[in-house]
Amino acid sequence: MLGIGALIAFCSAAWAATQPPRQAPTLSVEDVKLAKSNLIVRIDPKYPTQAARDGLEGWVMLSYTIDNSGRVTDITVLDASPQRIFDREARRALAKWRYKPTVKGGKPQAVPGVMVLLEFRLGE
Numbered sequence: 001m002l003g004i005g006a007l008i009a010f011c012s013a014a015w016a017a018t019q020p021p022r023q024a025p026t027l028s029v030e031d032v033k034l035a036k037s038n039l040i041v042r043i044d045p046k047y048p049t050q051a052a053r054d055g056l057e058g059w060v061m062l063s064y065t066i067d068n069s070g071r072v073t074d075i076t077v078l079d080a081s082p083q084r085i086f087d088r089e090a091r092r093a094l095a096k097w098r099y100k101p102t103v104k105g106g107k108p109q110a111v112p113g114v115m116v117l118l119e120f121r122l123g124e
Contacts, residue, residue: 045093060090068108070099
């Protein structure tokens with residue numbers, strides 16, 4: 001017999017598999033410029049095995065801080081479609097990204113509130 005937590009997770013995944021993904025939001029010009037100009041290492045997220053088997057596609061919008069050494073910290077999922085299917089892999093990949101530190105006044109500075117949209121598409 002399934003526990004209530006397992007039942008909720010099962011029903012949640014089954015419901016997500018029947019819902020079409022929502023349109024992905026757009027990012028600000030500042031976030032796109034920062035991501036392209038200072039990014040040194042970008043690791044693509046792994047496609048969750050179950051999502052691939054189920055033919056699911058989607059996206060995850062994340063917010064994070066680039067600390068003064070260029071590491072990604074404070075990762076938060078802002079939105080996702082479908083909900084909770086791709087979040088874990090998106091967070092894992094983003095935690096491995098590295099940036100050239102942002103320097104202001106000769107000192108490296110943390111950059112909070114950076115956003116990124118990671119899309120999950122089959123066959124890509």
